[in-house]
Amino acid sequence: MENRKPFNGTTRRLLLAFDIGTTFSGISYSILDPGKIPEIRPVTRYPSQEHVGGDSKIPTVIYYDKRGKPVAIGAETLRDGIEADAEENGWQAARWFKLHLRPKSAVLPGDDPIPPLPFRKSIHEVFTDFLAYLHACAAAYITEAHGAHLWESISDNNVLYVLTHPNGWAGPQQTAMRRAASLAGLIPNTLEGGARVMFVTEGEASLHFCISNGLDLENPDDDASDGEEGRGVLIVDAGGGTVDVTSYCKGADGSFTEIAIPDCYFHGSAYVTMRAEKYFRNRLKGTRFERDVEILSSRFDRNTKHVFRREDESLYIQFASHRERDAELGIRGGRLTIEGKDVAPFFAPSVKCIVNAVKKQMASAHVPVKSVFLVGGFSASQWLFDQVRAQVEPLGVAVSRPDTHVNKAVSNGAVSFYLDSLVKSRIARATFGINVMHTYDSTNKEHVRRGHLLKIHPVTGRPSLPNGFDVILPKDVEVGATEEFRRTYRTSAKRREDLKSHSVNLLSYNGDSDDPMWVSDEPGTYTVVCKVEADTAAITAVERTNPAGETYYEIEFYVVLMFGLTELKAQIAYMEDGEQRRGPAAVVFSGGSSAFAGTGAAR
Known part of the structure; x- marks a missing residue:
């Protein structure tokens, strides 16, 4: 505060x-x-x-x-x-x-x-x-x-x-x-x-939690004699379903910037319980205790999972009457005995996931990562924490976790996110752009190479090449929270009333090219992120004539996208009497319209 x-x-x-x-x-x-x-x-x-x-x-x-x-x-x-x-x-x-x-x-x-x-x-x-x-x-x-x-x-x-x-x-x-x-x-x-x-x-909520609770994310005990000004911190939020990994660097003004594309993995504590349930089913299959698997899994989830610390210890799960026993199955007094060496494999994929995620973030971060903080309910597991620390600290990274209240990190951090807004820039998760039709240019070698794909535009009558990819924001670029990305677009129609509204699909490219140019070249690597719908009725249309002598109408406008917020926002901009005008544009995702057209969250 x-x-x-x-x-x-x-x-x-x-x-x-x-x-x-x-x-x-x-x-x-x-x-x-x-x-x-x-x-x-x-x-x-x-x-x-x-x-x-x-x-x-x-x-x-x-x-x-x-x-x-x-x-x-x-x-x-x-x-x-x-x-x-x-x-x-x-x-x-x-x-x-x-x-x-x-x-x-x-x-x-x-x-x-x-x-x-x-x-x-x-x-x-x-x-x-x-x-x-x-x-x-x-x-x-x-x-x-x-x-x-x-x-x-x-x-x-x-x-x-x-x-x-x-x-x-x-x-x-x-x-x-x-x-x-x-x-x-x-x-x-x-x-x-x-x-x-x-x-x-x-x-991001976890980062705000750590800061608002006074945790030292700069790790002053580290040897800073190398003169490094910026040192990255990696937040691992290990929860019930997911493991969320995000890297940040603190700026001179106390704000934070993302330094790598955040990751999300489905390897939370629930998956440990799923593996335990599979183990119980195999162990008790065909016995009179097979119907107790759900109770065993529930007791494991609530208690056993959290107290597991060593492979050389035995753990006991009370699940039935004290009269129940079966020496061969390891059941005595209604308790199932399970050895630590059998429990460790339940955690192994999650441990491996976190360690590999840390390595990936360190390799891609724009600033050297010097410390890792584990938060979230799953990080309270001593076994998980010890295993991760043992494998990550040899990489020259300090591994820590808050002493208390790791289980309310996200909700508290979410309030801090609104009040404090400490993250000033984020990293673009993918390359974003729009499928466009290029007017054919005979001096452009790339256009000439694709000459066999030439089509006549149905409205303008001009030779055009379809399926061009117009990049609005490249992947891995740092984006300010309020930074705008805009591109100029023209659209045409034979009737003016057909230009009162316009929609365009925003695409994300997830291929390997540093300069993707054509949607048709790499099928399967382009995904429709959303549809941006805009009211263009106020834009003055220009009357034109195509080579066939037919009249058509054309409007020019900007699509303005704000990627740096925690939610994609869009606007439309256009020039009128020498001044720029703006209007809202709805961001529509698959499955239905968004309830909010992006004009900025109320504060």
Whole structure:
């Protein structure tokens, strides 16, 4: 808070940050009073929670009854006997449902399947139910902690939301989450309502958490005699579903810049549990204990996984009556004995993933990485931390983790992201551009080489080459948070009324070329990121005549894209009477329109 500025708004506002994790979720908030320095507070009480003021986290679980109605959510799913109630009443649990929202490109062959959603529920329905629950929890807690008058003093349109998501998620996932926020009643489905929902990656939220909690990211104990001014720090957010890896460098003004393209891997603690469940099924297959695999997996997930420290120790999982025993299976007194050497392989892919991710970031970072910080619930595993440190520190990198509260890093960091905005530039994740048709140029050798592909433009009548790739932003370029990228485009039509609106697909190129020029040259390496739709009715059209003597109309405008924010924004710009005019352009992702046309988030 030393450098945090007083809130400069004119009315009281409430900032709520929801971290919906794969296995656990949390809420943090800040009351924004005009002229006062905001504080970050976590929600530490939830309905049905036994230990109040504990770890500030609740399970990301929903039990549904046969009608598809939620009967237990979050902390309510931890009460004794709920498994028996579920079996007796035919309830089904939605666990790890966040993973159903992941990009299709993130699913690799051989990946462990994630649990299906119950009763044919869609991910949007489940996400909506959980968001509504978190909002109710926040309202109850703030009312109890600060008084009903405070909650009542904040109107709905003065509540701002920050939602977190893994590094590898982008527009389609943000669109789905914003839609869920609307369906849950947090915001109206309007442009103004959508503007009250902001997003931040879990990696960036973790950086803000570390800074706001006074962690020394510059590692002064390192030998700095080599005269290096900039030293990179790598944040590893190891959570339930994903491992998010992001590298930063601190500037002279205290701000931070990304120094490598962030990565996201599906190797969080949930996958350790999946491997354990597979082990239990193989070990107990064909025995009378086979039906207890789910209980064993649940107990392993809640307890055993977190206390595992050494390969030479035995671990015990209580799962049945004390009368149950089977010496051959290692069951005695209703407890299954499992050796540490059998548990270590459950963690091995995650450890390998983190170590390789650190090496990759170090190799691609624009500034030498000197320290690694592990945050997130999974990093609390002593075995994971020890294994990663043992393999990374020989590379000349210090490995650390916060002493406390690693489990609320993301929700607290999400509030800090809004209040402090410490990241001033980010790295372009891919090469972005637009598929264009080039007017044929006989003096251009590349055009001559492609002469066999020549076509006559249906409106202008000019010889043209289709499938050109016009680069707007190259990959791996540092982009300022407010930096704009613009390109001039012309479009034509035989009727003026056909130019009142215009849409264009924004493409990302993920091939190996440093200078991609033609979409048709490398099929499969270009992906449609989104569609930018603009209202062009106000642009003055120029009347022209094509070689056939036909009249057509042409407009010229700029597509303005802002990649440096945590959410892609777009605008359209054009010249009128010698002055530049601007208007909003909607960014539409696959699966439906975005609820917010990019004109900048409200602050």
